[in-house]
Amino acid sequence: MMLALGAGCLSQTAHGQQQPEREDGGVKVTTPLANAPSGPIPLRQPTPDRIPPRDEASPPQLAPEPYVPGEFELFVKKQAKADVRRLGSNLVSGGDIQQADLSQLVPDDYVVAPGDEVLLNAWGAIDADLQLTVDRSGRITVPRVGAIEVAGVHYGDLKNLLTRRVAQQFKNFQLSVSLGQLRGIRVFVTGRVLRPGAYTVTSLSTVVSALMRAGGPSAAGSFRNISLSRNGRVISTFDLYDLLLRGDRSADRVVQAGDVVNVASVGTQVAVIGSVNTPAVIEIKRDETVADVIRFAGGFSAVADRSRLAVERLRDRNTGRIAELELPRDEGTALSEGDVLRAFSAVDVALPTVKQSKRVKVEGELINPAEYVLPEGSSVADAIRAAGGFTPAAYIFATELTRPSVQQTQQENYERALRDLETDIARSAGSQRVSSAEDAATQAARSVATSRLVERLRALKPTGRIVLQLPPGAKELPNLALEDGDRIYVPPRPTTIGVFGSVFNAASYLYLPNSTLSDYLRLAGGATKGADESSIFVVRANGNVISGRQSSSWFKKRGDFDTLVAEPGDTIFVPEEMDKTTFVQAAKDWTQILYQFGIGLAGIKSAVR
Numbered sequence: 001m002m003l004a005l006g007a008g009c010l011s012q013t014a015h016g017q018q019q020p021e022r023e024d025g026g027v028k029v030t031t032p033l034a035n036a037p038s039g040p041i042p043l044r045q046p047t048p049d050r051i052p053p054r055d056e057a058s059p060p061q062l063a064p065e066p067y068v069p070g071e072f073e074l075f076v077k078k079q080a081k082a083d084v085r086r087l088g089s090n091l092v093s094g095g096d097i098q099q100a101d102l103s104q105l106v107p108d109d110y111v112v113a114p115g116d117e118v119l120l121n122a123w124g125a126i127d128a129d130l131q132l133t134v135d136r137s138g139r140i141t142v143p144r145v146g147a148i149e150v151a152g153v154h155y156g157d158l159k160n161l162l163t164r165r166v167a168q169q170f171k172n173f174q175l176s177v178s179l180g181q182l183r184g185i186r187v188f189v190t191g192r193v194l195r196p197g198a199y200t201v202t203s204l205s206t207v208v209s210a211l212m213r214a215g216g217p218s219a220a221g222s223f224r225n226i227s228l229s230r231n232g233r234v235i236s237t238f239d240l241y242d243l244l245l246r247g248d249r250s251a252d253r254v255v256q257a258g259d260v261v262n263v264a265s266v267g268t269q270v271a272v273i274g275s276v277n278t279p280a281v282i283e284i285k286r287d288e289t290v291a292d293v294i295r296f297a298g299g300f301s302a303v304a305d306r307s308r309l310a311v312e313r314l315r316d317r318n319t320g321r322i323a324e325l326e327l328p329r330d331e332g333t334a335l336s337e338g339d340v341l342r343a344f345s346a347v348d349v350a351l352p353t354v355k356q357s358k359r360v361k362v363e364g365e366l367i368n369p370a371e372y373v374l375p376e377g378s379s380v381a382d383a384i385r386a387a388g389g390f391t392p393a394a395y396i397f398a399t400e401l402t403r404p405s406v407q408q409t410q411q412e413n414y415e416r417a418l419r420d421l422e423t424d425i426a427r428s429a430g431s432q433r434v435s436s437a438e439d440a441a442t443q444a445a446r447s448v449a450t451s452r453l454v455e456r457l458r459a460l461k462p463t464g465r466i467v468l469q470l471p472p473g474a475k476e477l478p479n480l481a482l483e484d485g486d487r488i489y490v491p492p493r494p495t496t497i498g499v500f501g502s503v504f505n506a507a508s509y510l511y512l513p514n515s516t517l518s519d520y521l522r523l524a525g526g527a528t529k530g531a532d533e534s535s536i537f538v539v540r541a542n543g544n545v546i547s548g549r550q551s552s553s554w555f556k557k558r559g560d561f562d563t564l565v566a567e568p569g570d571t572i573f574v575p576e577e578m579d580k581t582t583f584v585q586a587a588k589d590w591t592q593i594l595y596q597f598g599i600g601l602a603g604i605k606s607a608v609r
Contacts, residue, residue: 040127041144041170065194070219072269072338073281079312079340080273087280087296088223088244091216106179106204108156113203114138115183118150120162124173131180145169155179187255189214191263192221206252207238210261217263224283225264228253241283245296270335272297274343275304284335291331293341305346314338358482362387364490365394380480383488395493396474398541398569400465404485407464414462418454425450467543472567494541494569499524501574502531511568520566521574532577541569 067089069077076084112118114134120142122128132140138151148165150158159177166175184200187210194215201210207228217223223240235253242248255261266283270293273279277298284293290309300306309325314337316323325333335341358374360383367388374382380401390396425447468478477488496508497520504525512519517538527533537547546564 040123040125042127065215068219070266070281072271073219076271076273076281076340079271080279082273082279084271084273084279084281086219086223087278087282088240089216091240091244106155106182108154110155110179110204112150112153112155112158112179113183114151116203117180117182118158119178119180121176122166122173126166126170126173134183142166185255185257187258188260189263190260192218192265193263194218201255203256204254206249206254207236207261208240208243208249208252210255211263214261217266220266221263222266222283224267224285227262227264228255229260229262230256230258241296268335268337270337270339270341272341272343274341275301275345276343277301288335289331290325290333290335290341293335294331294343300343301345303345303347305344308344310342310344311335312340312342354481356484358484358486360482360485361487363488365391365492366490367391374482378482380477380482380488383482383486384477390490393492394490395541395568396477396490397470397472397567398491398494399468399470399477400487400489400491400543401468401480402464402487402489403466403483404464405483406466407462410462410464418458421457422454425454465543469544470542491541491569497566497568498571499574500571502528502576503574504528511566515566517564517566517570517572520570520572527574530577532575535575537573537575538564539571539573540567 067085069085073085112134114136116134118130118132118134118140120128120130120132128142130142132142134140134150139147139149141147142162142165145166145168148162150161153161159175162177163175166173182202182204185203185205186198186200187205188198189210190196193211194217196214199210199213201213207226211217211226217226217240223244226238226240227234228236228238236251238251238253242251268284268286269281270284271279271281272293276294277300280297282293282296290311294300307327309327309330310322311325311333312322317338355376357376358378359371360374360378361371362383363369366384367390369387372383372386374386384390466480468480470478495511497511497515498508499520500506503521506524509520509523521527521536527536535547537545539545
């Protein structure tokens, strides 16, 4: 026959007949009727009048408290300009304190004691599903089997014990035994914790789980000196860094009723910031050194400078003195309370230009134009050789070398020059005297025109071009050192001369050897009536500007202009005559401003429109 353990006081046969009940050791047991069909014997467990919900026995819900950094942590955060916390603070402040000691597997060496719940399931000749609590005498009572002493039995031996006892009454059955809700024990968490006090935890709880229930060490508490006392004697100490850094829980002992977990005051604290994997405030022991602190911080980052560290010591903080440690020589240096170590990045600090590899783009009339990475100390000539040399069509005189660092400097100076120009405009406009409505209208129109000019100038951007002082027949480039990001463009030999500005027919004209600049000016119909012939300037293909306003002008006299031979790619500009009373005559020549800061031909054409 089979025995069933269930929730009712009466069981029924397959035909709906009720079976009588009898008392057996204080437990109601169903006895099969004589004429009942054969089958498993159901063993029934008495149903109490009311079983309180398990939630009622649960500890009150404890909301995680916000993390409160210590004074030294706040100082380090200010030094690092980033959020730097104590090593280990995330473990105790980020965990679920309610689930800290739940859902644990019961080990075979666990000792059953009063208050534990035994779950017994049987099938075969008997049918049982029982939840049995170990009473104060250390026994459980199984229907039709009787009381069984289980207190003091290891969990791994519990199944064999129950199987032997049930086999004294029944045959042909199988048992499954496990533990349900474990007994609660009361422990005390004291010292430097967020919520010191007494806590009820399960009998499988450890030092860490009890500590987490109390909120973990406070800002004044130690992560490395946690003791477990039993019966007035310290039986073990625990270092949370073993768990944090090595995953070692060997010292995380299971607590027993009445145990005291005590967190001592925090020990010596130092900090490590900068290029390490985990910048943190670290608690160190007496014999730990710089090497240990770097290891606690997860080691150097991938881009760290591993050859040195800076250390700011508390005793030197008033003088602002910062010492430098050379690695690995000084790895064994001892640290003091409040020291701050800083690891440096090897990439944030720029290397000297001569030590940098050069990424250079070489374009135009070369055998193999491309982007090249050249070693430190390379020159323009090295870049040309890497590209296979010039093609026969290369016009070396007009080679453009542009550089990002030069472009940045030109931009800064250009903006400064524009601000000076705007100041001159405002000063000139404020000093103008108006004697009639016509003068006022003229001044207003002039102000609008100059404002538009400044707006057009502000929209232009320097190119970063370096003017190479080459003769027109140059066959090679100067041996100039390269910088990272340089661009070298070698154009083909141009076939035209451009004439723009206040001329009758602005255009590009075919280059004719031995022709002068005045020849091309005549081809454009000559200067208009409103042209300022004294301010004519020429932009050469290599970037040089030859202007009538320069003190060392090549064509200061008109006779020089008539005889100056044009070169392929020359561009001639003829400005308009400006009102002698305007600011333009007092200001610097804006065309010189444009070319001084590398605006280029396109900028000149845009500004003079």
